[in-house]
Amino acid sequence: MPGKTQPTIYWLRRDLRLKDNPALHWAVQRNAPVICVYIHDTKSAGDWQPGAASCWWLHHSLQALSDALKSTGNQLYLFNGSTETTLKHIIEHTGADAISWNRRYEPAAIELDKKLKKQLSEQGLEVFSAPGNLCHEPWQVTRTGTKAEGQLPYKVFTAYWRASLKHESIAITPSVKSIPAYSKKLPDQKKLQDLQLLPTLPWDDQFPDHWQPGEKGAEKNLQKLLKGVISEYDTARDLPAQSGTSKLSPHLAFGETTPRLINAAVARKLKDKTLKADDNVETFLKEIGWREFAYHLLYHFSDTTNQPLDKRFTKFPWKKIDADTLKRWQRGNTGIPIVDAGMRQLWQTGWMHNRVRMVVGSLLIKNIGYHWLEGAQWFWDTLVDADLASNTMGWQWVAGSGADAAPYFRVFNPVRQGERFDKKGEYVRKWVPELARLHEKHIHSPWAASEAELTEAGIELGKTYPHPIVDLKATRVEALERFAKIKTP
Ligand SMILES: Cc1cc2nc3c(=O)[nH]c(=O)nc-3n(C[C@H](O)[C@H](O)[C@H](O)COP(=O)(O)OP(=O)(O)OC[C@H]3O[C@@H](n4cnc5c(N)ncnc54)[C@H](O)[C@@H]3O)c2cc1C
Numbered sequence: 001m002p003g004k005t006q007p008t009i010y011w012l013r014r015d016l017r018l019k020d021n022p023a024l025h026w027a028v029q030r031n032a033p034v035i036c037v038y039i040h041d042t043k044s045a046g047d048w049q050p051g052a053a054s055c056w057w058l059h060h061s062l063q064a065l066s067d068a069l070k071s072t073g074n075q076l077y078l079f080n081g082s083t084e085t086t087l088k089h090i091i092e093h094t095g096a097d098a099i100s101w102n103r104r105y106e107p108a109a110i111e112l113d114k115k116l117k118k119q120l121s122e123q124g125l126e127v128f129s130a131p132g133n134l135c136h137e138p139w140q141v142t143r144t145g146t147k148a149e150g151q152l153p154y155k156v157f158t159a160y161w162r163a164s165l166k167h168e169s170i171a172i173t174p175s176v177k178s179i180p181a182y183s184k185k186l187p188d189q190k191k192l193q194d195l196q197l198l199p200t201l202p203w204d205d206q207f208p209d210h211w212q213p214g215e216k217g218a219e220k221n222l223q224k225l226l227k228g229v230i231s232e233y234d235t236a237r238d239l240p241a242q243s244g245t246s247k248l249s250p251h252l253a254f255g256e257t258t259p260r261l262i263n264a265a266v267a268r269k270l271k272d273k274t275l276k277a278d279d280n281v282e283t284f285l286k287e288i289g290w291r292e293f294a295y296h297l298l299y300h301f302s303d304t305t306n307q308p309l310d311k312r313f314t315k316f317p318w319k320k321i322d323a324d325t326l327k328r329w330q331r332g333n334t335g336i337p338i339v340d341a342g343m344r345q346l347w348q349t350g351w352m353h354n355r356v357r358m359v360v361g362s363l364l365i366k367n368i369g370y371h372w373l374e375g376a377q378w379f380w381d382t383l384v385d386a387d388l389a390s391n392t393m394g395w396q397w398v399a400g401s402g403a404d405a406a407p408y409f410r411v412f413n414p415v416r417q418g419e420r421f422d423k424k425g426e427y428v429r430k431w432v433p434e435l436a437r438l439h440e441k442h443i444h445s446p447w448a449a450s451e452a453e454l455t456e457a458g459i460e461l462g463k464t465y466p467h468p469i470v471d472l473k474a475t476r477v478e479a480l481e482r483f484a485k486i487k488t489p
Contacts, residue, residue, distance in 0.1 A: 004032035006097040007182050009090060012038045013109070015102040015132045015255035016065045017215045018072065022130035022173040023100040030098060033182040036069055036076050037090060038062060040195045041083040046108035048305065048388055051381035053350040054253075056204045057213050059197035061254050064214025066192070074179035078190045083112060084119075086188070091125065093187060099125055102132025102255070105295050106388045107302040134292055135169040135259050138299030141292075153300035155309075155403040160296060161289045172260050203347070210349045211250065211384060218251035222262060225284075226269055233280040237287075240342070240353035241426035246284070247351070249385035252291065259288045294389035297403050305392050306373065308401035312486045316401075319369035328469055329364055330378050332432070335466035337444050338418035339363050341431035348431075350384035355421055361398035362412035367475040369482070372399040400483065408483035411476045418444030434458075434465050 010027040018024065027034045040058075042049040050058065066076040079086045090096065099120060103113065113129060120127050131137055141164045142151035154160035198204070212220060225246040229236070236244025251257050263285065269275035301309050308314060328334055332343030342356035352360070357379075364375045376395040380386045396402025400410070422428060425443030429436040435446060437457040442449035446459060447468060459465055 007033040007035050007094050009035045009037055009096045009099040011101040013104055016061045017256050018068055019175045020172045020258045020261050022132055023102040025173045026128045027100045028176045028179055033180045035182045039079045039083050039086045044083050044112050051386055052199055053382050053384045054386045055197040057250055057384045060213035072179040074181050077186055080190050080195055100128040102130050105138055105299050131170050134295055136164055136167055138296045141167055157293050157404045160293050206348050207350055215256045218257035221247050230284050231280055234283045238355050238421050240356050241422055253385045253387040294393040297393055298389040309403055310401045313401035318371040333466050335468040336414050337428040337432055338414050341428045344431045346382050359412050359414050359417045365399050366411040366479040367470045409480055411479055415444045
């Protein structure tokens with residue numbers, strides 16, 4: 001049977017994959033040529049345009065997707081500029097009569113999607129938006145309030161998690177092997193280099209040693225997880241010197257894999273008994289659940305990307321920013337070893353271990369006293385896994401102003417955190433090489449070492465390594481006083 005001639009547009013965003021892709025699958029099922037379109041439209045992201053590290057990832061992920069599409073007989077069309085205008089031009093030029101996309105849940109994306117859906121449907125196009133990114137749509141898992149309140153969102157993870165287990169996960173969409181091609185050139189079509197996603201200064205030179213953006217890289221990390229990492233996840237995930245976590249976060253952030261594929265791969269291993277159903281597996285699956293919870297929160301409390309969820313924090317007396325202090329934190333020169341190790345790992349690799357994210361965040365917010373948004377913005381620019389839902393939840397959690405947040409009196413002691421989770425100081429030695437020769441006893445508190453011990457390790461405090469940026473004890477007391485003022489409504 002000959003196919004239809006009017007093409008279908010498949011509009012890609014953070015779903016840069018072929019597997020488990022409902023919007024692509026729908027487009028292919030229409031039995032017409034499919035135009036796969038990526039539009040680099042930074043303005044449509046509102047306050048949260050992709051940061052530099054995300055752009056690096058995006059460049060390589062688009063390259064990988066373009067190669068993968070070629071193997072299906074199709075190709076990737078790239079554009080730069082306004083989504084609305086670009087789609088309008090493509091539709092006019094090609095006579096496309098349908099469009100599909102996988103949903104996004106960021107406030108600016110929801111606004112754009114709604115507008116486009118209305119406009120394009122009114123124009124007579126068939127529009128299909130699909131659940132491409134999560135196991136449960138953010139509005140699916142809710143609790144019952146009073147009659148007047150109706151269904152309410154969860155604010156506590158454990159309750160959300162328990163409820164989510166009672167809802168069936170969104171099913172995996174079958175993969176597409178061949179995608180009918182459109183094959184003609186389109187006006188204003190760009191080459192990948194034209195999008196100018198790579199940095200002009202080569203601060204990204206170490207990224208390729210750590211990452212393989214694209215679906216194949218996601219699959220490799222998933223296999224590493226299943227072959228070993230998951231079996232020790234419960235304890236190893238807290239040790240930043242070890243590769244004890246999946247490193248799937250950037251792949252999930254760019255939709256190169258889905259939580260559904262990850263969960264299904266774990267379920268298969270459990271079923272064929274090559275994996276034991278123990279605390280390790282449960283803890284890992286819960287972490288995937290935290291990601292779902294973050295999207296649930298972002299959807300229901302969309303102003304939390306910039307505003308505290310706990311409104312008592314609206315008038316919190318954050319300290320005035322001193323550019324030099326902020327820069328020392330950003331670049332890992334605070335004089336507090338575990339913090340500097342984390343911030344340098346972030347700068348050099350685009351990723352930071354989860355426990356250390358909490359520690360560096362606590363220092364910035366509680367000891368230094370800066371607004372959590374300063375940290376959220378820096379992470380946004382430098383993380384390859386920058387994800388508005390998880391980043392917002394993470395930073396509000398550390399500040400104590402978010403859902404299920406750390407209590408206000410929880411001020412991480414970075415020295416104790418280091419001694420507990422990086423006992424031998426391997427993580428610090430790796431990322432802060434100027435401390436590499438310091439004895440284990442003082443690796444997390446070089447200021448406590450004697451002059452002789454420092455000299456022997458080749459360290460001169462204030463010269464080869466900075467004095468601590470704050471007095472940890474005094475700033476903790478001060479933080480507790482400031483935070484205590486808002487503890488009652
Ligand atoms: C201040 C702060 C900011 C953060 N910003 C981001 C961010 O921008 N993007 C991001 O993906 N994660 C963020 N996280 C969560 C977490 O640190 C990362 O998801 C995790 O370190 C990624 O490494 P992994 O893939 O090896 O995780 P694994 O431990 O292997 O976990 C598997 C997956 O579960 C999800 N996950 C794990 N922990 C969390 C969590 N606490 N919250 C939400 N999802 C989680 C991630 O998708 C992760 O890939 C942030 C945490 C904090 C404290």
